[in-house]
Amino acid sequence: MAVETSEQTVVAAEISGGDQAIVEARQLRRTFGATVAVDDVSFEIRRGEILGFLGPNGAGKSTTLRMITGLLAPDHGSARICGVEISEDPLKARQQFGYLPESIPLYDEMEVTEYLRFVGHSRGLEGTDLEQRVTRICERLGLGPLLRRSCGTLSKGFRQRVGLAQALIHDPDVLILDEPTNGLDPRQIIEVRQLIRELSQERAIIFSTHILQEIAAICTRIIVIHSGKLIADGTPEELAGVSSSGWEVVVAGEGISPQLCIGLGVAEGVPGAPGETVHPWLSESAPDLATLSRQIEDSGSSLIHIGRARETLEQVYLRLTGGQGGRQ
Amino acid sequence: MKSIFIITRRECGSYFGTPIAWIFIAMQIAILSFFFFQFSPFFVIESADMRVWFGLTPFMLMVFAPAVTMRLWSEEMRTGTTEVLLSLPVRVQDLVVGKWLAAVVVLLASVVCSFGIPLTIFWLAASPVDWGPIIGGYLGTILAGMMFLALGCWVSALSRNQVVSLLVGVFVGIILILVLSPDFAAYLSGTYPALSRVVESFGVQSHFRSIERGVLAVSDVVYFLSGSLFFLALTVFQVELKRQ
Numbered sequence: 001m002a003v004e005t006s007e008q009t010v011v012a013a014e015i016s017g018g019d020q021a022i023v024e025a026r027q028l029r030r031t032f033g034a035t036v037a038v039d040d041v042s043f044e045i046r047r048g049e050i051l052g053f054l055g056p057n058g059a060g061k062s063t064t065l066r067m068i069t070g071l072l073a074p075d076h077g078s079a080r081i082c083g084v085e086i087s088e089d090p091l092k093a094r095q096q097f098g099y100l101p102e103s104i105p106l107y108d109e110m111e112v113t114e115y116l117r118f119v120g121h122s123r124g125l126e127g128t129d130l131e132q133r134v135t136r137i138c139e140r141l142g143l144g145p146l147l148r149r150s151c152g153t154l155s156k157g158f159r160q161r162v163g164l165a166q167a168l169i170h171d172p173d174v175l176i177l178d179e180p181t182n183g184l185d186p187r188q189i190i191e192v193r194q195l196i197r198e199l200s201q202e203r204a205i206i207f208s209t210h211i212l213q214e215i216a217a218i219c220t221r222i223i224v225i226h227s228g229k230l231i232a233d234g235t236p237e238e239l240a241g242v243s244s245s246g247w248e249v250v251v252a253g254e255g256i257s258p259q260l261c262i263g264l265g266v267a268e269g270v271p272g273a274p275g276e277t278v279h280p281w282l283s284e285s286a287p288d289l290a291t292l293s294r295q296i297e298d299s300g301s302s303l304i305h306i307g308r309a310r311e312t313l314e315q316v317y318l319r320l321t322g323g324q325g326g327r328q
Numbered sequence: 329m330k331s332i333f334i335i336t337r338r339e340c341g342s343y344f345g346t347p348i349a350w351i352f353i354a355m356q357i358a359i360l361s362f363f364f365f366q367f368s369p370f371f372v373i374e375s376a377d378m379r380v381w382f383g384l385t386p387f388m389l390m391v392f393a394p395a396v397t398m399r400l401w402s403e404e405m406r407t408g409t410t411e412v413l414l415s416l417p418v419r420v421q422d423l424v425v426g427k428w429l430a431a432v433v434v435l436l437a438s439v440v441c442s443f444g445i446p447l448t449i450f451w452l453a454a455s456p457v458d459w460g461p462i463i464g465g466y467l468g469t470i471l472a473g474m475m476f477l478a479l480g481c482w483v484s485a486l487s488r489n490q491v492v493s494l495l496v497g498v499f500v501g502i503i504l505i506l507v508l509s510p511d512f513a514a515y516l517s518g519t520y521p522a523l524s525r526v527v528e529s530f531g532v533q534s535h536f537r538s539i540e541r542g543v544l545a546v547s548d549v550v551y552f553l554s555g556s557l558f559f560l561a562l563t564v565f566q567v568e569l570k571r572q
Contacts, residue, residue: 094417105408122416
């Protein structure tokens, strides 16, 4: 009786889907020779989440994604997609996700529709259902005028869209995108981000990037991976908030002169937003806001803001990855 | 089973949608025809057989089979399309067999395109045509071709460089045809009779020759089919190895 109850619970949880993690990576580890590419990486993703996989080049992002997709066997650990263990039932697990590899590989000699039909057929779709899906996905991704073009003649931006169409053709619960905006022009990047945001409503999306603005722009959660290790996992706000350190004074223009800084108890200014200078508050204790603002106004600088200092995502990233920023 | 044909259809599209397959077929027939009409006593005695044609066939297969198959895996690995292919819910066995079958279709097309030769003989020959050896020869071509194409699939999965795949394929082909040859077996038979039998049973020529004579022995058919199966299994193993 007890067994029955627990089975029913599992089934009920699977049907409701809601809070259930649809991708689970547990203690993934992978070595290539003597190099440890990924070491003890675990995380979960739920429906509706956009997970940004952030890290410098060579940090182990692609290796982790390839282990989740089953393209690479982990030395240790496991990955489950929609409750299916990828190593136990690879075909069923692979049916649950769409994957866009970093290099956007397409068969150059095939026409766009031919290619999408091929992927659809391989994923078990057929007949009018497949045709409708091809039409719908091409419309959604703006591929309409290019259906009869061979993939080899497409520009990078359109190749990316065909790659995305391929990953979406079977309407998967999970979308795994490896650097999906790499090499696109600014307009295309904005379009792809918009699309990812729209798609995330019904599914979970993981995408890797080394571009910080991208993460800040669309992710609901960030995982920072560095030298194969997971070093941070949280929402952009959590990551930026974790390290709130002391207070800061923001003034317009060039900032307060060094002599006055000593008197006020603030450090020398560093450039902030355009036209602003940021002076970190030197003391541990909170400043007397009224006195400080009056003193600054008296010194001839125009005060913009006094408040708790918050690290930008860039600062968090640089701190976490030991000062090694990614290529931009 | 269905996914095998989906893969075969895609690969056939690549073969026949581009000039690749047609160039191979045309070259193969042109070269074989040249040697056939050059060296066969056909015009001298008007003999109505294709012995020279089928005698050359294993050597043609040795070079052309790996040339046809070299792109099947190498090209995919180089361009990265394997990443998508291996993330599809299709078994590796099905991918391997599907691709191999597409190469077999190219082989069958080249066999069909070469029917012009026996028809020419039939039309020109003074003596009646003995169809047995001709049918046997074609059957042998298809069986040996299947094995060489399976070999080609395997070497194609070994490297992402197509030229390397081609050269390794030809090299293994040379071992199967020229090293394990009936002449070498005869040379060994006096001193090492056991080794001679091994050479004879693993060499392509001894099996091909009996089929070519019109004698269809079970052992020869089994040799070519099990050879195909062996190299296809090696290909599956090689592709699976990429996950490791």
